[in-house]
Amino acid sequence: MLYFDQMDTPYGTAAATIEDDGALVEFTFLNGVMANLWSHDAKALPAPGRLTHVFEQVDQFFASTRRDFDLVLRPRGTPFQQRVWQALCDIPFGTTIHYQELARRTGDEKAMRAVGAANGKNPIALIIPCHRVIGKNGSLTGYGGGLPLKRALLDFEIPKAQPDLL
CATH class of the missing domain: 1.10.10.10 (Winged helix-like DNA-binding domain superfamily/Winged helix DNA-binding domain)
Structure with a gap:
């Protein structure tokens, strides 16, 4: 199963999608070209609160308390x-x-x-x-x-x- 949610950042709204185990499969800023292109997997369910581990690290990054992310990444590609x-x-x-x-x-x-x-x-x-x-x-x-x-x-x-x- 896939889950998605959105967050506010200093640079606009961002959206993320994770798998059941919390692995991140997508993170994008919803501005510029991406605002029109972002289409999370149709099977993804809205899940407020389920992506806290991702959003906390992004917040820490922008608060200058984190430089590297410690997330399981599972991008889909060749x-x-x-x-x-x-x-x-x-x-x-x-x-x-x-x-x-x-x-x-x-x-x-x-x-x-x-x-x-x-x-x-x-x-x-x-x-x-x-x-x-x-x-x-x-x-x-x-x-x-x-x-x-x-x-x-x-x-x-x-x-x-x-x-x-x-």
Whole structure:
């Protein structure tokens, strides 16, 4: 069985879906492009209070008392997408990498487009930190929640991780 609920964050409403055992299968901000695309599994039941373990960690993240999430993640995707999403989880808080580096970390430096596509299909935004991937020239590139949200998330993280840069 799947369960879903929504929460307020400093960057708008977010929605999450979990399995019976509490494993997170989806987390998305309901703004930008994602507001029109989010469609939790039709079999998911609304479950106020059942996703507390997820929402508490997201609240802690935005309160700057947590940098890494300690959740069981079960995103649905192809084996290649799973590899990309795992590589995303290895990008430290407050740092960014470019798509070519992400491709290298997944084992094929030339697969930048495929890596970009997998990055764009990440069903667990923020927690699988796809917002930390930028263009090789340092430019912001696509983000399901919109580039303003991507910029806001990076602006939130980077000063906390690298205060000496300010």
